[in-house]
Amino acid sequence: MKISKQYEAIDEAMHEYRHKSGFKAYVIPKRGYSQKFAAITTKFGSIDNKFIIPGEEKATGVPDGVAHFLEHKLFEQKDGSVMDKFAALGASPNAYTTFNLTSYHFTTIENFTENLKLLLEFVQNPYLTDESVEREKEIIGQEIRMYEDNPNWKVFFNLLRAFYKSNPVRINIAGSIDSIRSIDRQTLYTCHSAFYHPSNMILIVVGDVDEEEVFELVDKQFGETEQNEEIRRVYPERETAVAENYVEQAMAVSSPIFQLGFMEPGEVEKGENMIMYESAVKIIQDMILGRGSRLYERLYSEGLINNSFDMDCNIEENYAFSIFGGESPDPARLRDVVADFLQKGVKESLDEQDFERKRRAMTGRFIKQLNFIDKIAHGFISVYYKGAFIFDYFDVYDKITFGYVNDVFRRHFNISNMALSVIKPL
Amino acid sequence: MNYKSDSMEPECIYSYGGTSIFMISCSKFKTNSISFFFMDDLCRERAAKNALVPAVLRRGTQRHPTQRELTLHLQELYGASFDCGVSKKGETHVIYFSVEFIPDKYTAKSESLGKNVFDMLWDIIFDPFLKDNNFKEEYFLQEKENLSWLIESRINDKVPYAVDRCYEEMCKGEPFGVYVYGSRDDLEQISNTDLFNHYDKMIHTLPLNIYITGNLDGETTEYITEKVKSGRKHCQPYKHKKPGADYLSADTVNYVTEKQDITQGKLTLGFRTDIWAGHPDYYRLLLYNAVLGGGINSKLFKNIRERSGLAYYIFSTIEKFKGLMVISCGIETGKRNQVENMIMEQLNEINNGKISDEEFTTTMKTVKSGIRSLKDDHRQIVDFYLSQFIAGTNDSLDMLTYKLESVKKDEISGISGKIKLDTVYFLEGQ
Numbered sequence: 001m002k003i004s005k006q007y008e009a010i011d012e013a014m015h016e017y018r019h020k021s022g023f024k025a026y027v028i029p030k031r032g033y034s035q036k037f038a039a040i041t042t043k044f045g046s047i048d049n050k051f052i053i054p055g056e057e058k059a060t061g062v063p064d065g066v067a068h069f070l071e072h073k074l075f076e077q078k079d080g081s082v083m084d085k086f087a088a089l090g091a092s093p094n095a096y097t098t099f100n101l102t103s104y105h106f107t108t109i110e111n112f113t114e115n116l117k118l119l120l121e122f123v124q125n126p127y128l129t130d131e132s133v134e135r136e137k138e139i140i141g142q143e144i145r146m147y148e149d150n151p152n153w154k155v156f157f158n159l160l161r162a163f164y165k166s167n168p169v170r171i172n173i174a175g176s177i178d179s180i181r182s183i184d185r186q187t188l189y190t191c192h193s194a195f196y197h198p199s200n201m202i203l204i205v206v207g208d209v210d211e212e213e214v215f216e217l218v219d220k221q222f223g224e225t226e227q228n229e230e231i232r233r234v235y236p237e238r239e240t241a242v243a244e245n246y247v248e249q250a251m252a253v254s255s256p257i258f259q260l261g262f263m264e265p266g267e268v269e270k271g272e273n274m275i276m277y278e279s280a281v282k283i284i285q286d287m288i289l290g291r292g293s294r295l296y297e298r299l300y301s302e303g304l305i306n307n308s309f310d311m312d313c314n315i316e317e318n319y320a321f322s323i324f325g326g327e328s329p330d331p332a333r334l335r336d337v338v339a340d341f342l343q344k345g346v347k348e349s350l351d352e353q354d355f356e357r358k359r360r361a362m363t364g365r366f367i368k369q370l371n372f373i374d375k376i377a378h379g380f381i382s383v384y385y386k387g388a389f390i391f392d393y394f395d396v397y398d399k400i401t402f403g404y405v406n407d408v409f410r411r412h413f414n415i416s417n418m419a420l421s422v423i424k425p426l
Numbered sequence: 427m428n429y430k431s432d433s434m435e436p437e438c439i440y441s442y443g444g445t446s447i448f449m450i451s452c453s454k455f456k457t458n459s460i461s462f463f464f465m466d467d468l469c470r471e472r473a474a475k476n477a478l479v480p481a482v483l484r485r486g487t488q489r490h491p492t493q494r495e496l497t498l499h500l501q502e503l504y505g506a507s508f509d510c511g512v513s514k515k516g517e518t519h520v521i522y523f524s525v526e527f528i529p530d531k532y533t534a535k536s537e538s539l540g541k542n543v544f545d546m547l548w549d550i551i552f553d554p555f556l557k558d559n560n561f562k563e564e565y566f567l568q569e570k571e572n573l574s575w576l577i578e579s580r581i582n583d584k585v586p587y588a589v590d591r592c593y594e595e596m597c598k599g600e601p602f603g604v605y606v607y608g609s610r611d612d613l614e615q616i617s618n619t620d621l622f623n624h625y626d627k628m629i630h631t632l633p634l635n636i637y638i639t640g641n642l643d644g645e646t647t648e649y650i651t652e653k654v655k656s657g658r659k660h661c662q663p664y665k666h667k668k669p670g671a672d673y674l675s676a677d678t679v680n681y682v683t684e685k686q687d688i689t690q691g692k693l694t695l696g697f698r699t700d701i702w703a704g705h706p707d708y709y710r711l712l713l714y715n716a717v718l719g720g721g722i723n724s725k726l727f728k729n730i731r732e733r734s735g736l737a738y739y740i741f742s743t744i745e746k747f748k749g750l751m752v753i754s755c756g757i758e759t760g761k762r763n764q765v766e767n768m769i770m771e772q773l774n775e776i777n778n779g780k781i782s783d784e785e786f787t788t789t790m791k792t793v794k795s796g797i798r799s800l801k802d803d804h805r806q807i808v809d810f811y812l813s814q815f816i817a818g819t820n821d822s823l824d825m826l827t828y829k830l831e832s833v834k835k836d837e838i839s840g841i842s843g844k845i846k847l848d849t850v851y852f853l854e855g856q
């Protein structure tokens with residue numbers, strides 16, 4: 001079934017094709033561009049360590065780090081590395097595993113059809129031997145150690161552990177040395193057959209391509225495959241309060257680095273609601289601690305933050321939080337200054353004219369991203385799993401109100417759900 | 427909108443006494459941009475001052491005297507972005523200021539964003555915040571310190587550092603040997619008044635190229651042209667430099683070694699080619715460079731990284747304005763001699779005509795793809811045409827592709843005799 005949607009206000013379009021297997025393919029045409037981008041994604045990430053396989057009754061548990069392990073292994077085929085095959089066709093491939101998904105993609109200027117065929121195929125055909133699985137444990141073990149040594153990675157994961165007692169987002173994406181030890185061929189095949197079934201996957205293509213050609217290839221790849229029942233994922237009960245307010249660790253850093261975050265206490269409904277909520281959080285972050293804010297100016301002049309100061313937010317189905325971070329000689333004092341500021345409440349903290357400014361800036365930044373094929377594609381993937389489409393943001397920025405932002409400020413930027421993670425020098 | 431009809435070649439819409447405005451119409455991008463490029467001769471006396479000027483100017487204007495006010499104003503202009511700095515193109519020192527913004531149709535009330543954004547850019551360059559006819563002392567001192575730190579921290583990024591140092595050693599007595607930000611010693615000597623006088627001279631006497639990309643309406647374009655006309659007095663037009671053989675051509679190779687606390691050694695070989703942009707052999711040199719070390723299918727990559735595992739990264743690159751070629755690689759300190767020999771072997775291979783048909787076809791494809799991909803980014807398009815201007819050549823992206831396609835395989839080997847090793851720079855681990 002094919003649907004086409006025009007987004008006239010921003011001169012974009014999107015074509016959707018649903019194969020009978022449940023597989024969904026999306027094409028965003030970008031006429032006049034020479035680069036083409038294609039990514040195939042499965043809804044299988046580091047948080048999916050407990051699930052019920054369609055047709056079964058009991059839940060299956062898998063060791064931490066399986067999704068990431070499988071991502072590595074899929075590139076190895078019987079006749080060599082898939083990376084080499086893409087390179088021979090003039091394409092640049094890559095892949096990544098996050099909390100909630102695993103994605104494989106390539107960019108290329110030539111041989112688009114051959115490369116797309118390769119992408120659709122190799123991800124469906126795992127080639128695993130006991131020996132190659134053991135070998136991979138060494139390689140991933142190195143990767144895990146590399147992350148353990150990275151203070152910027154640690155300060156973030158320590159913050160997640162301060163937020164959550166049991167939410168699986170607190171688990172290292174690659175797992176641990178111990179957990180990967182217990183990964184075997186069978187586990188990998190089980191996960192692959194459950195999560196890499198086309199009904200759990202999507203394709204996104206961005207570039208000057210013919211969408212009919214793309215959809216034909218999808219038909220050829222998945223043929224008569226029927227749709228599978230949805231995989232039921234088992235997550236612990238939602239947490240509504242932070243586990244700890246403060247966590248610190250000593251590492252070889254020259255000055256302390258910190259992440260100050262707010263855990264979202266409630267559930268955020270997927271769809272347009274979620275991207276509107278996320279936009280509100282980002283606008284508030286910019287208003288209270290962005291470069292143009294009074295608080296930023298004060299913290300900067302007091303030497304409590306420097307040019308490394310940055311912010312981010314993650315609003316998803318199973319976890320949601322916002323973060324401010326950087327280097328600081330006194331993170332605890334910084335936290336106190338911010339907490340003080342927030343106590344003053346909405347009236348004193350948020351200005352309507354400033355809201356308008358931030359809303360405009362977000363709109364402009366969004367439009368600018370649409371110049372870049374890879375940014376559109378990566379954006380598309382992450383927004384899809386929020387239950388929306390990337391081009392919806394333009395409308396959302398238009399609809400969002402100062403009143404709504406005030407509500408989000410009261411609900412999300414709550415001192416009781418604030419936590420501070422610090423990495424201090426040895 | 428027919429994006430395929432976008433040739434994306436610059437059209438000169440104004441030119442008078444050293445000031446030129448070029449329009450590059452491209453409807454496929456969702457943003458417009460305006461960039462100012464002042465062009466000076468690269469020299470020790472002025473390098474640090476040129477680098478310091480944009481850093482101080484961005485701190486504030488008469489209308490928006492602080493960075494905070496400038497930031498808020500940019501936000502109001504729908505997140506317009508501003509950038510400025512210096513860069514080197516051969517022996518030309520480029521001082522640039524640019525803005526990027528969304529077209530009016532994406533704004534709520536279809537405001538005249540273009541004019542407002544241009545006014546802000548103009549203010550930053552021509553109407554900075556001043557105190558007693560000097561820059562604000564606080565801004566001047568802070569940016570001087572920032573620039574000093576920036577010059578000092580160049581050793582942190584080892585890969586470009588090793589390449590720059592090779593160029594500096596190779597061109598010691600020449601203007602090209604000057605670092606893009608100048609030196610800390612020269613920086614130290616600069617006073618606020620010095621800088622202000624230098625700035626005043628710069629904006630009024632240096633040749634200036636302005637590039638406008640996107641789909642700007644006629645009214646805004648006229649507004650820009652009028653303001654530039656009345657704001658810029660007559661000055662000397664840009665003089666293209668002929669690189670020439672005005673360097674001391676050494677009979678022996680110059681070997682330089684530096685020691686640092688690093689695990690991976692960085693080896694850089696610098697060559698004189700006597701072929702620069704505009705030279706009839708230039709297109710052959712581009713392909714020579716690509717066959718030698720221009721990607722994963724090149725001789726250097728295939729033989730020294732893939733087959734022998736001796737280098738973590740290895741590539742060759744052309745400096746088209748001076749006619750130089752540099753080969754750069756990351757290797758184990760102990761393997762230095764072996765790698766150097768292997769590199770020279772690859773050059774000999776080309777010299778002896780050992781380029782397979784497959785190598786030639788793949789290389790041509792890779793180079794052409796690279797040129798095509800430039801068209802996907804407006805900043806790269808502008809940079810390409812600015813380089814054409816500075817080099818005194820007149821190739822469009824399409825013409826460049828056409829001329830490359832006309833090169834025959836044996837013509838690549840044919841230029842081998844011109845390529846001479848000049849300097850070997852090695853950044854050695856302790």
